[in-house]
Amino acid sequence: MKLTIESKNKVLYERAKVISKEILAPRAHVYDREAKFPRENFDDLIREGFTCLTLPGEYGGPDLYSDPVTYVMILFELSKGCVNTALLLHMHNSITHFLITLGTSDQKKHIADLVNDGKIIASHGGESGTSTQWNRKLDTRAELVDGKYVINGRKVFCSMAGEADCYTLWVQVGDDWDVRKSMCFLLCPADHPGFTIDNKWNSYALRGTVSHGIKIENVDVPANCLIGKGGDPIRVDITPKFGLGYAAVYLGVGAAAYEWALEYSRNRRLKPTNNPISSYQPIQRLLGEMKIEMEKALLMVQRAAWTLQAFGAEEAYPLISAAKFSASEASASITDNAVKLAGGAGLLEDHPLERLHREARSGLVMPPNSEKCLDTVAKSVIEKNPEFAGTP
Amino acid sequence: MDFTVNPKFRDLVEQARMIARDILAPRADHYDQESEFPRANFEDLAQAGFTSLTLPEHLGGRNLFSDPESYSLVLYELAKGCTSTSMLFHMQSSIIHVLTCILGNAEQSERYARAIHDGKIFASYASESTSSLHGTMVMETHAARSDNGYLISGKKYFCSMAGEADYIVLWCQLEDEEDLSKSLYLFVVPSDTPGIDIDKKWNSFSMRGTMSSSMTFKNVEVAENDIVGKGGDPIRADVLPKFGFGYSAVYLGAGGGAFDWIVDYAKKKKLQPDNVPIATYPPISRQIGEMKIALEGALLMVRRAGWLMGNEGAEAAYGAINEAKYVAAETAAAITEKAMKIAGGSGLMRHFPLQRFHRDARAGLIMPPNTEKCLLLAGKIAAEGKAGALMT
Numbered sequence: 001m002k003l004t005i006e007s008k009n010k011v012l013y014e015r016a017k018v019i020s021k022e023i024l025a026p027r028a029h030v031y032d033r034e035a036k037f038p039r040e041n042f043d044d045l046i047r048e049g050f051t052c053l054t055l056p057g058e059y060g061g062p063d064l065y066s067d068p069v070t071y072v073m074i075l076f077e078l079s080k081g082c083v084n085t086a087l088l089l090h091m092h093n094s095i096t097h098f099l100i101t102l103g104t105s106d107q108k109k110h111i112a113d114l115v116n117d118g119k120i121i122a123s124h125g126g127e128s129g130t131s132t133q134w135n136r137k138l139d140t141r142a143e144l145v146d147g148k149y150v151i152n153g154r155k156v157f158c159s160m161a162g163e164a165d166c167y168t169l170w171v172q173v174g175d176d177w178d179v180r181k182s183m184c185f186l187l188c189p190a191d192h193p194g195f196t197i198d199n200k201w202n203s204y205a206l207r208g209t210v211s212h213g214i215k216i217e218n219v220d221v222p223a224n225c226l227i228g229k230g231g232d233p234i235r236v237d238i239t240p241k242f243g244l245g246y247a248a249v250y251l252g253v254g255a256a257a258y259e260w261a262l263e264y265s266r267n268r269r270l271k272p273t274n275n276p277i278s279s280y281q282p283i284q285r286l287l288g289e290m291k292i293e294m295e296k297a298l299l300m301v302q303r304a305a306w307t308l309q310a311f312g313a314e315e316a317y318p319l320i321s322a323a324k325f326s327a328s329e330a331s332a333s334i335t336d337n338a339v340k341l342a343g344g345a346g347l348l349e350d351h352p353l354e355r356l357h358r359e360a361r362s363g364l365v366m367p368p369n370s371e372k373c374l375d376t377v378a379k380s381v382i383e384k385n386p387e388f389a390g391t392p
Numbered sequence: 393m394d395f396t397v398n399p400k401f402r403d404l405v406e407q408a409r410m411i412a413r414d415i416l417a418p419r420a421d422h423y424d425q426e427s428e429f430p431r432a433n434f435e436d437l438a439q440a441g442f443t444s445l446t447l448p449e450h451l452g453g454r455n456l457f458s459d460p461e462s463y464s465l466v467l468y469e470l471a472k473g474c475t476s477t478s479m480l481f482h483m484q485s486s487i488i489h490v491l492t493c494i495l496g497n498a499e500q501s502e503r504y505a506r507a508i509h510d511g512k513i514f515a516s517y518a519s520e521s522t523s524s525l526h527g528t529m530v531m532e533t534h535a536a537r538s539d540n541g542y543l544i545s546g547k548k549y550f551c552s553m554a555g556e557a558d559y560i561v562l563w564c565q566l567e568d569e570e571d572l573s574k575s576l577y578l579f580v581v582p583s584d585t586p587g588i589d590i591d592k593k594w595n596s597f598s599m600r601g602t603m604s605s606s607m608t609f610k611n612v613e614v615a616e617n618d619i620v621g622k623g624g625d626p627i628r629a630d631v632l633p634k635f636g637f638g639y640s641a642v643y644l645g646a647g648g649g650a651f652d653w654i655v656d657y658a659k660k661k662k663l664q665p666d667n668v669p670i671a672t673y674p675p676i677s678r679q680i681g682e683m684k685i686a687l688e689g690a691l692l693m694v695r696r697a698g699w700l701m702g703n704e705g706a707e708a709a710y711g712a713i714n715e716a717k718y719v720a721a722e723t724a725a726a727i728t729e730k731a732m733k734i735a736g737g738s739g740l741m742r743h744f745p746l747q748r749f750h751r752d753a754r755a756g757l758i759m760p761p762n763t764e765k766c767l768l769l770a771g772k773i774a775a776e777g778k779a780g781a782l783m784t
């Protein structure tokens with residue numbers, strides 16, 4: 001075992017820490033309060049090259065999905081500053097990676113050009129009448145008419161709706177209901193007049209993601225906007241990677257809450273002793289619990305990322321589910337404990353804690369949600385064998 | 393980052409797994425029910441070269457404690473077969489490591505190593521009923537200088553392998569100095585020395601094979617060359633925490649053993665009219681998922697503590713050691729509890745190992761440092777800024 005990061009991409013990780021602290025953290029409460037897309041953050045991240053993280057070397061990027069440990073640690077650090085931003089950046093970087101992996105050489109170049117040009121790509125799979133986690137049948141469908149795909153349907157939870165430059169729609173093409181054959185990615189320009197955004201996003205958590213619903217009416221795009229083949233979006237070596245990033249992003253929420261609580265407990269002094277509350281045993285006990293949950297979940301995330309690199313996506317799949325479960329459950333419990341530790345102050349808007357507490361709830365439902373993760377892990381134990389890849 | 397087992401000791405981890413499965417597990421029930429010292433296991437472990445693993449290389453060992461992570465994995469694997477044996481093995485292996493690699497002089501190290509190669513068994517007694525290892529240690533057992541060496545009088549409790557070990561390593565204070573950091577020494581005493589008495593009352597709920605009766609010592613003579621190290625050495629940061637570190641691996645093994653058993657049981661057990669393995673019922677499969685994730689997380693925490701200790705020293709790893717002990721013991725307790733519920737009435741049956749793992753796991757919660765103490769220390773160390781940043 002070796003727990004240090006020794007990759008050539010370490011500079012990016014170090015840079016992410018600075019960006020998180022100096023750029024993202026100071027603005028985080030604004031995007032939350034106003035439920036606004038973190039445009040200024042994205043401008044800065046584009047300038048810093050962070051929207052090109054997953055581009056392959058031939059297109060000038062560091063191809064970070066070939067180094068998933070560093071990739072998730074970058075997300076983790078960014079999320080400590082602003083979880084909205086980290087989540088959206090992860091969506092953009094992941095869908096970019098999938099599309100470039102699946103595309104023809106012309107398509108690869110086109111997508112790389114867009115990303116190098118500072119364009120932002122969203123990915124919209126969610127629908128209100130079907131579950132993307134369990135059965136994945138889609139209502140949004142496309143027909144090939146005169147060499148163009150014509151798309152109709154409705155998507156929900158569309159992060160960066162009205163803000164991204166391109167939407168990657170998860171669509172069923174043709175009449176075949178078997179999603180393994182017919183579900184495809186269609187990369188569409190966001191300014192197509194067939195898109196109507198409902199502007200109803202007013203959520204309790206992840207407010208800055210502006211995940212409105214989108215109505216899709218006769219959106220027609222050239223045939224070369226279809227990337228990959230039918231069934232690609234649900235391939236086990238593709239979309240589970242979303243889940244790995246979510247794990248890191250949502251663990252960042254817990255880490256931020258822990259770090260805030262630690263700092264708060266060191267500085268908060270009460271009469272008559274005037275000792276910092278961190279010297280009280282009940283507080284130390286809470287800090288101990290939080291720290292332990294944090295470290296354990298972080299190891300689970302790192303191990304899943306390492307497994308992805310060392311053994312490939314199929315082997316990593318149950319570990320990614322285990323990591324996602326550990327991370328989101330840890331952040332939910334850590335933010336709870338942080339509120340207990342802080343007392344009334346934890347509920348006030350003056351501190352980031354109430355926001356972090358809300359954000360952590362979103363980690364529990366983000367796919368794969370906690371129950372789905374348990375299901376995946378259990379199946380791998382029961383159907384394959386009780387050991388994970390790389391288990392001693 | 394790398395999660396593979398150190399190739400230098402990988403063979404030992406694998407061998408431990410076989411020994412546990414083929415030798416320890418089949419006998420575990422007997423030693424538990426009869427509350428008997430697992431002598432045949434110790435003979436087989438000696439035969440396999442395991443009892444000399446923690447001796448330095450120049451004394452015919454493999455200096456296994458030089459990599460505490462690998463050491464912990466060996467303990468973990470052994471405990472899946474028999475928790476009592478793994479615990480006793482750890483007690484001997486760790487005190488031998490302390491005597492021959494850290495505190496003993498060349499003559500002593502050689503002499504104790506020879507005894508180990510001769511198949512002799514070493515026990516280590518610190519605990520006393522009127523002082524708490526969890527709080528401030530104050531020893532009742534005293535050594536006084538005599539003409540030929542030392543005379544020891546006092547009482548120890550929880551003396552594992554009482555009446556079975558060939559040598560006793562006694563932790564006691566020399567003369568009347570109160571400050572343990574100056575006066576606490578290790579004394580190595582042959583167990584047949586006159587003046588040693590065993591109360592033979594060991595009849596416990598868990599860890600029954602450890603035979604941990606109380607013992608009294610009345611003017612027990614110790615030779616001049618059997619006092620080891622300098623005053624205070626046994627509670628040095630690079631000595632004392634190693635015992636607790638091993639317990640975390642041992643007790644997690646009780647959880648690992650219970651997990652392996654319940655998965656196997658749930659895959660085989662079928663009920664009418666469904667006639668499918670109960671493992672496929674969602675309420676059971678989700679608990680299998682929960683247990684698996686908890687187990688993996690806890691094992692990573694133990695390995696991390698070992699890795700830190702090996703790379704940065706025991707002092708730097710002190711926080712991590714407490715974190716690991718907490719997670720390991722709590723996880724084993726929780727897993728054995730869950731497994732009981734899944735198994736239904738069968739879990740209570742003596743002919744299945746589950747109830748033994750369940751009972752043994754309870755001792756993990758109280759073995760020092762007990763889980764409350766671990767939480768407090770983890771939190772205190774973090775609050776004081778000594779735990780280091782979140783591991784990266």
Ligand SMILES: Cc1cc2nc3c(=O)[nH]c(=O)nc-3n(C[C@H](O)[C@H](O)[C@H](O)COP(=O)(O)OP(=O)(O)OC[C@H]3O[C@@H](n4cnc5c(N)ncnc54)[C@H](O)[C@@H]3O)c2cc1C
Pocket residue numbers: 091122123124125126127130131132133134135156157158159160205206209211362365366367369371372
């Ligand atoms: C902040 C945020 C941003 C998002 N952004 C995007 C985005 O940009 N693009 C995108 O595509 N999606 C996005 N999503 C949506 C996400 O992908 C999910 O589609 C969304 O959360 C809808 O799923 P659901 O949790 O509402 O569960 P539903 O699918 O509505 O299911 C409801 C419940 O039923 C359970 N369930 C359903 N089917 C089964 C079954 N067969 N067996 C057992 N249990 C079942 C589920 O586990 C869940 O508990 C976002 C979500 C959030 C919270």
Ligand SMILES: Cc1cc2nc3c(=O)[nH]c(=O)nc-3n(C[C@H](O)[C@H](O)[C@H](O)COP(=O)(O)OP(=O)(O)OC[C@H]3O[C@@H](n4cnc5c(N)ncnc54)[C@H](O)[C@@H]3O)c2cc1C
Pocket residue numbers: 483515516517518519520523524525526527528549550551552553598599602604755758759760762764765
């Ligand atoms: C199976 C088994 C085998 C063992 N074998 C050995 C052996 O071979 N050699 C050996 O030396 N020991 C051995 N031990 C003993 C072990 O090391 C402990 O010393 C033993 O468990 C005594 O501690 P206790 O749990 O009785 O707690 P006590 O020390 O009696 O404390 C009781 C409670 O009070 C709490 N407490 C105590 N002081 C404080 C304080 N200052 N502040 C807050 N709370 C406090 C403790 O946390 C605990 O909850 C063994 C124990 C077991 C269970």
Ligand SMILES: Cc1cc2nc3c(=O)[nH]c(=O)nc-3n(C[C@H](O)[C@H](O)[C@H](O)COP(=O)(O)OP(=O)(O)OC[C@H]3O[C@@H](n4cnc5c(N)ncnc54)[C@H](O)[C@@H]3O)c2cc1C
Pocket residue numbers: 663670673674675676733734735736737738740
């Ligand atoms: C001390 C004791 C005394 C008893 N005395 C009596 C008595 O006097 N008279 C008497 O009639 N019985 C008695 N019983 C037996 C008891 O009523 C149960 O029948 C027995 O425990 C067997 O059922 P089970 O729950 O143990 O496990 P099983 O029936 O073997 O079930 C195993 C597991 O599968 C789960 N499971 C089963 N079906 C499903 C499903 N469809 N979906 C999801 N999960 C499922 C169960 O919840 C359980 O976790 C006694 C039991 C005990 C422990």
